[in-house]
Amino acid sequence: MERVAIIGAGQAGCEFAASLREKSFAGEVILLGNEGELPYQRPPLSKAFLKGEVGVEGLRIRSEAFFSKHSIDFRAEAPVLSIDRADRHCLLADGRAIHYDRLVLATGVRNRTIALPHSNAAGIFYLRGLRDAEVLREGLAQASKVAIIGAGFIGMEFAAVARQNGADVTVIELAKRSMARAISPEMSSFIEQRHVSEGVVFEFGVVTEAFEINETGAVQGVRLTDGRVIAADLVLIAIGVIPNTELAEEAGLAVQNGIVVDQTLTTDDPVVHAIGDCAAFIHPLVPTSVLRLESVQNATDQARFLARAIMGEASRYDSVPWFWSDQYDMKLQIAGIAGIGDLAERVEDLKVGAFAVRHSACGQITALETINSAREHMLARGELKRVLEARGFIAPQRQVSSTDTLGKN
Amino acid sequence: MTIITFLNADGSSREVQATDGMSIMQVAKAAGVDGIIAECGGELVCATCHVYMKFDALADGIDPPSAVEEEMLDFTSEPRRPASRLSCQIKVTGNLERLVVEIPRTQI
Numbered sequence: 001m002e003r004v005a006i007i008g009a010g011q012a013g014c015e016f017a018a019s020l021r022e023k024s025f026a027g028e029v030i031l032l033g034n035e036g037e038l039p040y041q042r043p044p045l046s047k048a049f050l051k052g053e054v055g056v057e058g059l060r061i062r063s064e065a066f067f068s069k070h071s072i073d074f075r076a077e078a079p080v081l082s083i084d085r086a087d088r089h090c091l092l093a094d095g096r097a098i099h100y101d102r103l104v105l106a107t108g109v110r111n112r113t114i115a116l117p118h119s120n121a122a123g124i125f126y127l128r129g130l131r132d133a134e135v136l137r138e139g140l141a142q143a144s145k146v147a148i149i150g151a152g153f154i155g156m157e158f159a160a161v162a163r164q165n166g167a168d169v170t171v172i173e174l175a176k177r178s179m180a181r182a183i184s185p186e187m188s189s190f191i192e193q194r195h196v197s198e199g200v201v202f203e204f205g206v207v208t209e210a211f212e213i214n215e216t217g218a219v220q221g222v223r224l225t226d227g228r229v230i231a232a233d234l235v236l237i238a239i240g241v242i243p244n245t246e247l248a249e250e251a252g253l254a255v256q257n258g259i260v261v262d263q264t265l266t267t268d269d270p271v272v273h274a275i276g277d278c279a280a281f282i283h284p285l286v287p288t289s290v291l292r293l294e295s296v297q298n299a300t301d302q303a304r305f306l307a308r309a310i311m312g313e314a315s316r317y318d319s320v321p322w323f324w325s326d327q328y329d330m331k332l333q334i335a336g337i338a339g340i341g342d343l344a345e346r347v348e349d350l351k352v353g354a355f356a357v358r359h360s361a362c363g364q365i366t367a368l369e370t371i372n373s374a375r376e377h378m379l380a381r382g383e384l385k386r387v388l389e390a391r392g393f394i395a396p397q398r399q400v401s402s403t404d405t406l407g408k409n
Numbered sequence: 410m411t412i413i414t415f416l417n418a419d420g421s422s423r424e425v426q427a428t429d430g431m432s433i434m435q436v437a438k439a440a441g442v443d444g445i446i447a448e449c450g451g452e453l454v455c456a457t458c459h460v461y462m463k464f465d466a467l468a469d470g471i472d473p474p475s476a477v478e479e480e481m482l483d484f485t486s487e488p489r490r491p492a493s494r495l496s497c498q499i500k501v502t503g504n505l506e507r508l509v510v511e512i513p514r515t516q517i
Contacts, residue, residue, distance in 0.1 A: 044451065054451065057431070057439050058435040060438055063439060063440065069441065296448055296450075297448075324452065326452060331454070374453075374477050374480040378480070
């Protein structure tokens with residue numbers, strides 16, 4: 001029987017397994033996790049879960065019963081050590097080999113870390129997985145001075161939660177503004193103003209040199225290269241992620257800030273695919289750059305696309321990218337991807353508390369950033385979908401190899 | 410514990426014991442009820458946990474949709490009806506005893 005093995009049981013891997021069954025895939029499906037947990041949703045970890053508004057049971061993507069009912073061989077703790085593409089098997093940490101006819105890499109990302117004096121002190125946290133969120137939540141309950149290194153989405157969401165929790169909050173960022181890689185200067189400024197009005201202090205364009213500790217060895221401050229020390233009894237380091245590409249690279253697959261795949265999400269090996277945060281791909285919205293998107297939308301849409309492609313129902317991934325972030329009562333939503341040099345215009349006549357920046361190129365929308373404007377966001381997604389449909393195919397591409405080229409078992 | 414019945418578009422149904430305080434979406438996901446995707450985890454950005462409420466719950470203690478839910482309900486994959494709600498926004502309480510919710514045929 002044909003066997004599909006999936007490395008990584010996050011949102012992408014889990015959704016892919018479920019979608020294959022939904023599409024009546026009749027072969028074996030093995031889903032290899034490495035967190036010793038049923039698959040869970042990460043977005044609430046930096047928001048509702050931290051605030052205690054939702055517990056672990058509310059984060060589950062699929063239940064244990066779902067996997068057995070749909071004959072998905074889910075293994076919660078099965079880290080993969082290596083991939084042998086010639087023999088089509090994965091080697092697990094427990095020494096067992098798993099044969100595959102098709103392999104899907106949904107290996108995700110891990111946190112970028114910093115190695116500075118005392119960077120392992122008590123009170124210094126990272127946030128990625130459920131366990132991280134649990135210990136951070138406990139730490140936050142006792143913290144009075146919070147320093148956050150990195151003004152990306154995680155840093156900014158945590159700043160809001162920590163401030164709402166009553167802590168003094170300082171955000172330390174190397175760049176000149178927040179969320180600079182993902183949103184426009186206008187939107188950064190709008191969001192920063194709200195944080196400032198809530199009492200958050202920003203330190204932009206500064207570099208962390210070391211952490212200072214007290215007599216018990218716990219963190220008590222962040223020392224900057226300009227000589228200043230930001231007092232803190234809790235530090236969150238949120239300086240971005242690194243895609244988990246090592247397995248692919250060691251197996252001889254192309255890697256370029258992610259596992260390189262074509263428009264069918266297929267690597268150079270026709271039976272090996274990559275989806276979700278770890279995949280580097282070309283999107284027709286910005287055909288000149290290789291993208292790697294870290295979002296629920298990207299994970300689940302790529303998962304569903306790949307299941308359809310394998311079943312012969314789709315041949316080019318072109319879903320509209322979208323994203324969101326919650327900070328205080330502001331819901332930031334982004335539809336599309338703004339390119340460098342696109343025209344950015346503030347949208348007028350929105351309701352009170354709303355804000356939006358529209359990006360376009362050659363008169364066509366490329367992205368819409370909104371605050372508290374769900375309707376405008378959803379309409380922009382529809383508009384972008386129509387733009388993409390009208391654009392059609394952008395380059396010759398391979399089809400996902402049909403299942404009849406498989407059949408080792 | 411409150412019993413909630415999930416009714417599928419094909420007419421099949423399933424009763425689930427719901428813990429008070431969880432959302433109907435979380436109850437469905439935890440019990441492995443098919444047809445509720447809830448891609449965003451209950452953060453009101455995806456409209457993939459759409460349900461049709463089957464009793465006059467709106468009059469009996471369920472808060473009406475928030476402004477954001479109202480907007481998102483216009484973007485569900487299956488048509489919006491007067492009884493449409495996003496199940497992530499409805500918390501289980503004793504008021505919902507014997508609630509029947511219908512799951513639309515599609516969410517995306």
